[in-house]
Every structure is written in structure tokens, then in C-alpha cells.
Amino acid sequence: MILELQNVSYRYRAGALALDDVSLAVGEGASVGLVGESGSGKSTIVKLMLALAKPSSGSVLFEGAPIAPAVMRRFRGAVQTVFQDPYSSLDPRQSIESIVAEPLRSLGIARGSEARSMVAESCAAVGLPADALGRFPHEFSGGQRQRIAIARATVCHPRLLLADEPLSALDVTTRIQVIDLLAELRASAGLAILMVSHDLSAIAALCDETVVLNAGRVVEHGTTATILSTPSQDYTRRLVAAVPRLPHP
Amino acid sequence: MTLLSVQNLGVQTPAGRALVADLSFDLAAGQRLGLIGESGSGKSVTSLAVTGLLGSGLVASGSVLLDGVQVVGASERRLVPLRGRVASVVFQEPLTALDPLMRIGRQLAEPITRHRGLRGSALHAAVADALDEVSLDEARISRAYPHEISGGQRQRAAIAIALASRPQLLIADEPTTALDVTVQAQVLRLLDDLIDARGMALLFISHDLAVVSAMTPDVIVMSSGVAVERGSIERVLSKPQHPYTAELVRSARALDDMLGQR
Incomplete structure (x- = not known):
């Protein structure tokens, strides 16, 4: 487990x-x-x-x-999160590149050109355009911001993603795309997902197991x-x- | 006279980017239309332009006639008599739409006093009726501040406030998006009943085809500020013409199918 x-x-x-x-x-x-x-x-x-x-x-x-405090850094690297509201979960004063690089910086995983290439790879994997890196959150729609949040959560290759209502702020076409994206991350990176949602269709699309609270x-x-x-x-x-x-x- | 007539509406940012371009539609009294x-x-942005509520720097062009009054370029003084009396808006997030420092009862009393001139016990009775109409417990909710009640109760209160001025047109901008599905189902039913009972017109804005299909017979599909398709919800669902609509319907069907057959 x-x-x-x-x-x-x-x-x-x-x-x-x-x-x-x-x-x-x-x-x-x-x-x-x-x-x-x-x-x-x-x-x-x-x-x-x-x-x-x-x-x-x-x-x-x-x-x-x-x-324990001693495993905290490893824990943070292994368990990452995506929040519901992509408007409040991204720092408006940081560029997308800096936002996505945050876990690499704070967990001491990579810096410099290695960090840049990991950030670029993560952003590409979630389907953000290449010119997104130098731009700021306010220039993006909700769906794209959620992609940015997912890029940030997955840049350090975690094993488990805790996603708290990651789709409820998104439109239906975007929702399908983000579901597909999460399913793809699951399949390709073996990422485990715990998703909180009141949207049963999203749960049905993505989760084998369901817990009702x-x-x-x-x-x-x-x-x-x-x-x-x-x-x-x-x-x-x-x-x-x-x-x-x-x-x- | 058409209640709401939008002709070649455009909305531009200060930088000159078009948020809405060349949008036209009419809404007669008692008619319902979905914007998806x-x-x-x-x-x-369209709903804000229609009520003259566009934020800083956004510039509208074209024509919006609300009960015969030109909204585009109108002064605040011309707009105030339209708000509430002709059109009211229910926004997506009741926590920001409601005043956090004012009890629900007082927030509800304000439009009733303003538009129907009621005072004293008549006002008190009207507030109680308005809360009752949206299935809220008067004794408790009237004295509560917005943070003391649930999201569903807040949105019911916001609906009561929007309807308190007896508008001819209700503009509902994603009114149930912030709510749980079980609560959403209740609030949609409530809106449907109230609009029917009062014979109001409805402009219902949503990203959710399934929700819109339960509320309005006709829809306009918008993409990048342009109306790409319009027609009856059945036709749009069964024979979408524009590639964007087709994509939208396909996505909605895919999500619906994941839940299995009814």
C-alpha cells in the first residue's frame, strides 16, 4: 500500500x-x-x-x-495533489514555468537545465502549448489552468495523485480531455489516483473502486x-x- | 415588443481582443433560451453585457434592447430602472453574490422595498413568502448570515433575491454549477417551477448540455465568442452541424454513457 x-x-x-x-x-x-x-x-x-x-x-x-519528519521529503515526492479551483491554486505572480517547477525546487529534485527540461516534458504531457511556459495564470482558461496544476503535480513523477474535485470547475469537452489525461498518466506512469468528486461520471470513467461517504x-x-x-x-x-x-x- | 433583442453584439477588451463577436438573438416574454x-x-460576458454590468475596460458594441431600452453605451442612471424590474441575474457562486455582512432577510428585503414599496409587517410577510417559495425555513434563514448556511441554501436565497423584484426575465449564469448533484437537481426543479408559475423569460447559461436540456427547449452554442450553432436542443443533440457542437455532444454523450443505461 x-x-x-x-x-x-x-x-x-x-x-x-x-x-x-x-x-x-x-x-x-x-x-x-x-x-x-x-x-x-x-x-x-x-x-x-x-x-x-x-x-x-x-x-x-x-x-x-x-x-515521520525524516520521510516527509520522500512522501511529498511520492504523493502529490491537484485542487479543485485552478484559479486559487496557482500563484498569479509566477510564470507557468516557475509554478510547475515548484516541487522540483522545494523537494530539491532538480534545478537549472535539468529542471527546465522536466518542466517542459511535464507541460507537454498535459497538452499545454510550448509558449505557455513564459506566460502567467491569468492568461489561461480554467481547463488550461487545471492542466498546469496537473503538470505541477506530476513533474516529480509521484506514485499517487490525490485529486480533490479536479474536474468540477471544467467544461465537458475539457473534462473529457482531463479524464483522458489522468487515465493516460495512470496507464503510462503507473500513477495511482484517489479522486474526490461528486461527479459520478468522472468517477465511473477513471476509478475502479468507489468509496461513498x-x-x-x-x-x-x-x-x-x-x-x-x-x-x-x-x-x-x-x-x-x-x-x-x-x-x- | 421583444423583451430582449440582441443585435450584432460585440464585446472587446481594452487590448482590442474580441470576447464576443456579432452575436444576435431575440427573447420574447415567457420564452426560454440556453447559452451553452x-x-x-x-x-x-454576454450575460453581463445584456444587463450593462461589464467590468472595467470591457467595451460593448452593437445593440442590446432590454424592454425597448438600449443597454449598450447607456448611463448607469438609465440602467438602474431595468435591473430587477426587467431582468435579474442569478450568478454561479452565491457566496460572492451575497453580502457576507448582511443577514439573508435584509438582503431579501432590499429589492422588495425598492421595487414593491413594502414596509413594516407587509415587508416582513413578503420576505417570509419569498423564502417559502424557494423552500427555505423563514425563521432560521432570515436571521442567518451567508456563511452560516449551506451552498444549496445560499443559492436558493440568491434565487429568492433575484425574483423578489418580480423581473420579466431571469438570467441564470451557471446557477447550479457550484452545487452538489442532489442539490442541483432540487434547485433546477425549483427554478423550472418558479419560472413556469410566473411566466418569466429565461436566459440559462451553462456548460452542461444535460442540465440545459432539462431547462430550455432552444439553445445557442457559443465558441470563442461566436454563436456557432442554434436550434432546438433535440436537433442539436441528434444532428449537430458545427464541428465544435459535434465535439461537445460527443463529450457529453461519452460522460453520460459512462454511467450506463438508465
Whole structure:
């Protein structure tokens, strides 16, 4: 297992339990979808999995062991993230080249011409035009910004990508392209993906496994195909039924 | 007279880049029209141009007649009487559309006072009715600040505020994009019912073909600021003519197919 939550509970200060006894594991090359309403704890799980917060109880394991300061750099290199909002997740004052190079700089992976060529390769892999490198975030549309965020997350060749609603700010054609891009990164680089989404079609397209969260608890966990076709929980059934569908041709 | 008549609308940035070019459409009272396109297609800029809300430096050209009044180049003084009375807008993100420092009840009372001249207990009753209409609990929501309620409740409140002035035209710019799917389904049904009940016209802006197809019989497909195709939603879905529309429909179908058959 790359990353694992074991009986994790989490409480924000004096608030109610945001997560209640959640166990969840992502193995090498796996693809897990995390589904649930706002407030169900999806983003809290991502926060804990990124070691940006510590669980109130239970443990977060990286390669089977707690994430000690000594392994932090390796952890950051192995587990990267893409956020929902490509408008706030990119520094408006940095060029695209500098933004994408950030993990290489901060993790001490590469610099100079080696870093430049890794950045160029990563940007090309996500389909950004070659002239993008010298430009700034405000010159790009939402879909392209999300590509920039994915280029940044994958520039250091991580093993696991935690993507928190990476598609919900995107248009449908772009969404398909980003799904294809993530699927391609999965196939070519063996990248494992944990994707948080309320968009079931995106989960269906990308994730073999689905975990359904409700009020901080895992209410259903199984293969995506089973959960879509024969959901066992009421909440899952409502979720599947609420997805807007196209009229039949 | 047509409620909204847009002729050869263009919107340019200060640098001279065209965000919208040569866009024309008419919307009669009670009619519904969808504007669909990707980010950067000019659909939101169009909605801002129609209501005279274009941001700094953006310049509109052509003609936008809203209830017979020319919006392009109009002074703020000419525009104010149109807003609310003729057209209201529901924006994508209710957290930025609502005033964070004002209780929902007061935000809702403002347009009611302004447009319907109500005061005192009549105003209080109208606020309660308006919240009830969007299925919000008056006692709780009226006293709440925007950050104290959920995203779906905020968007319902924003809809109530937009409708409070009894507009003839509602412009809904991605009104459910920020919401969970279960909440989206509820809010769409609510909008559909309210628009029907009041006989309002609707300009519905979205990137989501499935959502648009549930709301409007006709659509204009925009790409790079240009209307590339228009027609009934059925025709556009079954026989898209423009390559961009074909791509859009193909993508939407692909996502839909991933969910399997109904």
C-alpha cells in the first residue's frame, strides 16, 4: 500500500466529528473514487492523506509506517495533489514555468537545465502549448489552468495523485480531455489516483473502486461498476438518480 | 415588443481582443433560451453585457434592447430602472453574490422595498413568502448570515433575491454549477417551477448540455465568442452541424454513457 487510513477520526476544534472511524487504502496503480455530499468529509480525508493535518484518532500510514519528519521529503515526492479551483491554486505572480517547477525546487529534485527540461516534458504531457511556459495564470482558461496544476503535480513523477474535485470547475469537452489525461498518466506512469468528486461520471470513467461517504462515515465501498448499477445504500441511490442525464437520441 | 433583442453584439477588451463577436438573438416574454459553451466562449460576458454590468475596460458594441431600452453605451442612471424590474441575474457562486455582512432577510428585503414599496409587517410577510417559495425555513434563514448556511441554501436565497423584484426575465449564469448533484437537481426543479408559475423569460447559461436540456427547449452554442450553432436542443443533440457542437455532444454523450443505461 502506498497510503492508508486506519480507523481514522477527525474533529475540527470543538466541532462535531468530521470523520468517524474511516479506513481506506490506496495501493500501487490503484484508482479510488471518493464520493459524497458537501460536508461529508471528502476534503478532510484528502487533508489527512496529504499530512496537512493529523487525525484525532487512528493513523495515516505511508508505505505501512506513520509519516515521520525524516520521510516527509520522500512522501511529498511520492504523493502529490491537484485542487479543485485552478484559479486559487496557482500563484498569479509566477510564470507557468516557475509554478510547475515548484516541487522540483522545494523537494530539491532538480534545478537549472535539468529542471527546465522536466518542466517542459511535464507541460507537454498535459497538452499545454510550448509558449505557455513564459506566460502567467491569468492568461489561461480554467481547463488550461487545471492542466498546469496537473503538470505541477506530476513533474516529480509521484506514485499517487490525490485529486480533490479536479474536474468540477471544467467544461465537458475539457473534462473529457482531463479524464483522458489522468487515465493516460495512470496507464503510462503507473500513477495511482484517489479522486474526490461528486461527479459520478468522472468517477465511473477513471476509478475502479468507489468509496461513498456520508456525514463522515464510509457508507459504501466496492467496485465502481457495482456501486453504480446496484447501490446498496439509500444515499448512493439518490446520488445516482440525481445526476443530470441527456435525453435519449 | 421583444423583451430582449440582441443585435450584432460585440464585446472587446481594452487590448482590442474580441470576447464576443456579432452575436444576435431575440427573447420574447415567457420564452426560454440556453447559452451553452466552454469557459472563454463568451457566454458569461454576454450575460453581463445584456444587463450593462461589464467590468472595467470591457467595451460593448452593437445593440442590446432590454424592454425597448438600449443597454449598450447607456448611463448607469438609465440602467438602474431595468435591473430587477426587467431582468435579474442569478450568478454561479452565491457566496460572492451575497453580502457576507448582511443577514439573508435584509438582503431579501432590499429589492422588495425598492421595487414593491413594502414596509413594516407587509415587508416582513413578503420576505417570509419569498423564502417559502424557494423552500427555505423563514425563521432560521432570515436571521442567518451567508456563511452560516449551506451552498444549496445560499443559492436558493440568491434565487429568492433575484425574483423578489418580480423581473420579466431571469438570467441564470451557471446557477447550479457550484452545487452538489442532489442539490442541483432540487434547485433546477425549483427554478423550472418558479419560472413556469410566473411566466418569466429565461436566459440559462451553462456548460452542461444535460442540465440545459432539462431547462430550455432552444439553445445557442457559443465558441470563442461566436454563436456557432442554434436550434432546438433535440436537433442539436441528434444532428449537430458545427464541428465544435459535434465535439461537445460527443463529450457529453461519452460522460453520460459512462454511467450506463438508465
